[in-house]
Amino acid sequence: MFSGFMVNTWTVATIVAVVAGVVGFFIVLRGSSFVADAVPQGAFAGAAGASLIGVSTLVGLGVFALIGALGIGWLGRRSRQDVATALALVVMLGLGALFLSLSVEYAPEIYSLLFGEVLGVSTSEVAPVAAIGAVCVAAIIVMYRPLMLSSVMPELGEARGVRSHRMEMCFLVVVALATSMSLPVVGALLIFSLMVGPPAAARSFTSKPLLAMALSVVIALATVWAAIAASYTSNWPVGFFVGALGAVSYGTGRGWAAWHRTRAARGNARPLAV
Amino acid sequence: MTHLLRMIVEPGFFGNAPVRVALLAGGVVALVSGVVGMFTVLRGQAFAGHALADIGATGGSGAFLAGINPLWGFVGIGVVAAGIMEMIGIRRPRGRDVATGIVLGAGLGLAALFLYWDATFSNTTGATISVLFGSMFVISGSTAGVIVVFSLLALTVVGLLYRPLLLSSVSTDMATVRGVPVRITGLLYLLAMAVAVSLAALTIGAILSTALLVGPAATALRLTSKTGLAVLWSGLIGIAATWLGILLAYDSFYWPPAQHGWPVSFFVVTLVFVFYLLAQLPAVGRLSGARARRARNGG
Numbered sequence: 001m002f003s004g005f006m007v008n009t010w011t012v013a014t015i016v017a018v019v020a021g022v023v024g025f026f027i028v029l030r031g032s033s034f035v036a037d038a039v040p041q042g043a044f045a046g047a048a049g050a051s052l053i054g055v056s057t058l059v060g061l062g063v064f065a066l067i068g069a070l071g072i073g074w075l076g077r078r079s080r081q082d083v084a085t086a087l088a089l090v091v092m093l094g095l096g097a098l099f100l101s102l103s104v105e106y107a108p109e110i111y112s113l114l115f116g117e118v119l120g121v122s123t124s125e126v127a128p129v130a131a132i133g134a135v136c137v138a139a140i141i142v143m144y145r146p147l148m149l150s151s152v153m154p155e156l157g158e159a160r161g162v163r164s165h166r167m168e169m170c171f172l173v174v175v176a177l178a179t180s181m182s183l184p185v186v187g188a189l190l191i192f193s194l195m196v197g198p199p200a201a202a203r204s205f206t207s208k209p210l211l212a213m214a215l216s217v218v219i220a221l222a223t224v225w226a227a228i229a230a231s232y233t234s235n236w237p238v239g240f241f242v243g244a245l246g247a248v249s250y251g252t253g254r255g256w257a258a259w260h261r262t263r264a265a266r267g268n269a270r271p272l273a274v
Numbered sequence: 275m276t277h278l279l280r281m282i283v284e285p286g287f288f289g290n291a292p293v294r295v296a297l298l299a300g301g302v303v304a305l306v307s308g309v310v311g312m313f314t315v316l317r318g319q320a321f322a323g324h325a326l327a328d329i330g331a332t333g334g335s336g337a338f339l340a341g342i343n344p345l346w347g348f349v350g351i352g353v354v355a356a357g358i359m360e361m362i363g364i365r366r367p368r369g370r371d372v373a374t375g376i377v378l379g380a381g382l383g384l385a386a387l388f389l390y391w392d393a394t395f396s397n398t399t400g401a402t403i404s405v406l407f408g409s410m411f412v413i414s415g416s417t418a419g420v421i422v423v424f425s426l427l428a429l430t431v432v433g434l435l436y437r438p439l440l441l442s443s444v445s446t447d448m449a450t451v452r453g454v455p456v457r458i459t460g461l462l463y464l465l466a467m468a469v470a471v472s473l474a475a476l477t478i479g480a481i482l483s484t485a486l487l488v489g490p491a492a493t494a495l496r497l498t499s500k501t502g503l504a505v506l507w508s509g510l511i512g513i514a515a516t517w518l519g520i521l522l523a524y525d526s527f528y529w530p531p532a533q534h535g536w537p538v539s540f541f542v543v544t545l546v547f548v549f550y551l552l553a554q555l556p557a558v559g560r561l562s563g564a565r566a567r568r569a570r571n572g573g
Contacts, residue, residue: 033375034321078554082320083492087547089324090485094543097481101537190386193379200372237390243383250376254362 008121009228015133016182017194017224021202021217022140023178024195026171028203030151034082035072035172036192038089040179042068044188045096052103058128061180068092069176073169125184132181139174147171148209186224190239197246198223204253219249293524296538299418300516303474304486306425308512310432310470311491312505313463316443320488322359322374326468327483329355329381330475335388345420345476352472355381356464421473428473431466439463440501478516482539486512489546496553515545 027036043065050060068088075084140147150157150167157164182191202216227241314323330348337347355377362373432439442449442456449456474483494507519542526536 028372031371033371034324037321037324037375037378079492080315080318080320082318083315083488086320086324086484086488087492087550090481090489090543091547093481094485094540097537098540101535101540187386190379190382192375193383196372196375197379200376237386239386240383240390243379243381243386247376247380247383250372 006232008123008126010225011126012121012129013186013224013228014221015129016186017220018217019133019136019178020182020191020194021198021220022137022213023174024199024220025202025209025213025216026140026147026151027175027195028199029148030171032081032171032175033192033196034085035069035175036179036195038072038085039065039068039172039176040183040188040191042089042092042096043176043180043183045092045099047183048096048099048103052099057184058125058180061183062177064092065176065180066173069172070169073165073172076168077165121184129181132177136174136178136181139170143167143170143174186242187239190242193243193246194220194223197250201249201253204250204257223249290524293520295418296520297517299421299477300520301513302422302425303477303483304490304512304516305509306429306470307474307483307486308490308494308508308510309429309505310467311487311512312494312501312508313432313439313443314467314487315491315495316440317460317463319464319467320484321371322356322464323467323471323487324480324484325359325374325378325381326352326355326471327475327480327487328378329385330472330480330483332381332385332388333472334476335385335392338392339388343417345417345473348472348476349424349469351381352468353465356468357461360461360464421477424469425473428466428470431462435459435462435466478542479539482542485539485543485546486516489550490515493546493550493553496550496556511546511549515542515549518542518545 024036027033043061046060046062046064046067047057048060049064050057071088071091072081072085075088146157146162147167147170149160150162150164154164157167178195179191182194186194198219199212199216201219202212205215206212223242223245227238227245230236230241231238311323314320329351333347333349333351334344335347336351337344340347359370359374359377362376438449438454438459441452442454442459446456449459471483471487474486478486490508490511491504493511494504497507498504519538522541523535523538526541
């Protein structure tokens with residue numbers, strides 16, 4: 001499990017989990033799970049397009065993820081966010097269907113891009129993933145205060161001079177970068193489960209933002225490591241374990257919060273804010 | 275004139291049996307999606323609608339594994355997922371967003387496992403693609419009948435719920451004051467949407483299901499503020515996009531690269547998006563006009 005060819009997998013998976021934990025915290029806080037689902041799915045179409053014109057898959061993913069994120073932001077200025085996201089997603093997927101029909105792509109390859117491939121990480125992929133991951137985390141650290149303000153109290157943020165639309169655009173770009181780099185490892189359909197499950201669970205355990213973010217990284221790491229180990233031994237797809245563990249950790253968090261609330265109510269103590 | 279018509283409608287379009295089935299089933303699904311989608315947009319449940327379409331893949335691959343008709347897999351998993359979403363869903367929109375995401379993640383994880391088993395045990399990797407993307411030209415005549423019946427059932431439920439649903443979508447507080455059982459109404463609507471969406475996902479694929487659920491309704495809401503009229507527009511726009519898309523896909527068989535049709539979903543999605551952008555134009559014009567007036571008056 002820890003032999004030579006698996007080292008890349010473990011490295012990349014760890015980076016992905018840290019980034020997913022940090023970025024995912026804000027996704028849950030801002031209620032943008034749909035964006036986190038739509039951007040990687042749309043980016044998948046970019047991979048199909050890249051293989052059609054013969055450039056690197058990672059380039060196709062990145063370009064489409066960025067176009068998708070900016071498109072969602074642009075459409076979202078004039079309509080509701082969820083409608084804008086849905087429209088941007090279907091347009092990209094429609095293009096993806098066209099690319100797939102024009103190319104002679106091999107079905108198992110598409111399957112692994114959708115659902116992830118533990119053994120599909122080559123040494124040349126590690127450096128770009130590490131670089132993009134560092135950029136994402138650095139961007140979140142730089143934006144932390146204004147982003148937090150515009151996520152929790154947009155009106156107060158505007159009053160303090162934080163442009164919420166500009167903040168939204170920056171955040172969407174970070175989501176696009178984070179998803180396109182994690183796509184080859186956990187797959188298009190399940191990145192977002194990693195970005196939603198662990199942070200949502202972490203927020204049930206604590207209401208302190210920094211602690212919740214740290215906890216979310218820890219849960220994401222545990223999820224990814226357990227998923228890879230289980231997938232390696234059972235040969236089942238890694239996406240299944242990520243999805244299942246995400247749901248389990250969220251369920252545990254909700255259960256813990258409910259138990260804590262009833263205990264706090266009985267003891268007449270200050271109830272936990274969830 | 276005849277020559278021009280020939281160029282637009284390739285010969286044999288209406289005589290082709292798969293095309294006739296696609297026109298019928300696609301039209302019914304587009305109409306139902308358009309009407310049901312009206313409330314999806316009003317209630318801000320586009321994510322749930324998209325998630326239910328994607329989760330259909332879980333039911334489809336599970337049914338494939340169990341050897342039953344995929345129809346029951348799609349509808350069954352849709353109803354179950356909608357129930358779970360409603361059960362763990364929280365009143366606040368952001369909580370609902372996370373609940374939808376968790377259900378979708380778990381569902382897709384299961385789909386990955388089922389598809390892996392499908393590929394291992396039955397040695398047909400093609401199942402992945404057909405389950406995920408769907409194809410309008412492969413619906414059998416008998417399945418089409420069941421799809422039409424179920425879709426009309428979902429339409430009837432939404433029709434019966436129309437007034438309380440509209441009230442609770444626009445203002446939950448007012449609906450509660452008027453004595454509308456908001457929670458039950460929401461649950462019934464979500465179940466009706468689950469049936470409509472999973473049938474659409476089965477018939478025309480998850481991509482088109484989301485496109486037809488959200489696109490025509492959002493376009494119609496731009497065109498008119500009267501809800502009844504908007505429902506009508508939404509259904510009509512959906513049908514127009516679907517039929518035009520099928521026609522173009524049929525014609526595209528003669529486009530480059532030769533002898534290789536372009537996918538229907540690409541055409542329908544593009545048409546839906548173009549309609550939406552066109553409906554934005556008057557609003558943009560008004561906005562810039564108002565801005566120009568303000569600039570004149572102020573300056």
